[in-house]
Amino acid sequence: MTQFVLIGAFSAMTRLSVKALRLYDEMDLLRPAKVDAFNGYRYYSLDQAGRAELIRRLRALDMPIEEIRQVLAASPEDVVDLLAAHRQRLRAERDRHDHMLAAITRLINGEESLMNYTVNLETLPAQIVAVVRRHTDHAGIGAAVAESFGTLVGFLTQAGRHPAGAPFLMFPDVIDADNAGHIEVCIPIESPVAATSPVQVNRLAAVTAATTTHQGRHDEIAPAYHALTAWIAEHGHEIAGPPRETYLNDPAVTAEADLLTQVAWPIR
Template identity: 35%
Template structure:
């Protein structure tokens, strides 16, 4: 039988994987040898395993974690379309991470070079009048690394609840009543505008306490805001957008009329890294020279 098999050295040469990598993949169950000599412990492989080994090598060159490599390779043997979808999903995540890192690198370069003010020119700041709104809200103390998951879950709960309150009437948003960072936990407040205030209050009385949810009326406000892409939303790169709006408010001689917020107007899951998804905004008052 061994005459028909390849030694680990010969197989490594043909598969473009090192013997060390082959031993690791064997331990992980990713690429098991066809035969192991019980006396010597030598590993032997079939020639038809070369294609699988090369696929593993190529996927690893994409820096794909071994667990995901195993999923793609296993799917390929039964459903090539599914394997392709798994790879596409992984690569979408890579592109989103790289886009976020690129934005963070730009932010840090500006800070390190002392040219933060130049960065603000990349953000277009405008104003908008927002009418009075009835809101269902959920408030929580949270640190920056926990914030994205909480925002998604909280807004999802509130939007589902809004169906019982006449429906959603405006873009959901998150208000920061105090700083949220790695050291400061806010609180933050997720808000969804709804149509029926009476239904919202009744809903909150019945079930809202489960989520520490409340109903409040948000007065009409004027917001100064800048629009950012999905890749810019991550902390700390989003700080550049907040600082840009703050600098603009100071230049215009305006005053703050409430805590800052992030307004989410797009489908987060469907958006790509460069798609606009969020307005970073501050309620303002005063005449100044606002446009």
């Protein structure tokens, strides 16, 4: 005969907080076996403890809720693939933190300064660009950029065209840990060519911009933006368009420490 316990007892059994159990109920991840229609009390069956333990363990490993949902519905073979993908993400996150720790150590030891960026005032020339516009969140931006550049290279190859300058990325929206938005991945070309979706061909007007150059890993580029915004405010300018990042050397053949990215912010 199935045994039922109230949410408090089930919480104690499974080491999942009552708050977490209510959240998993709302997300249809772990629903109570029954809910009293009169008083709203949630009851769980004892045979739900195994599912609860699996959820608890995966959350302890920082697996996102949506991926846990996939694990719960997957075949054993697919579960292995999902776990392997999460392991790779954890390794990437560990490497990112290792680089951050190394950067902090260099700052502490006086090997670098917090704001070692030189800001210049430049005119970015008018140019024709092949563009792919994508919507992405912060976690997916690297994959979106790589895929878009691949699309652009394929488009230009098929059209018999060559890049007329360094590739760059424009940010019409603010994209951070809390906000998704659009990016525009661009490759300059000499003259217009018929576009085929998802590629567009646009003409960018010349703009005056505050610029600086970041050397090193791209995930350490934020201080370059801070240097620009501080300079723009200090010199009484206003931002007049989305910032762009121009990639001055090829990451496929350049060490991470030697990567150069120009960050430019249109101003007036």
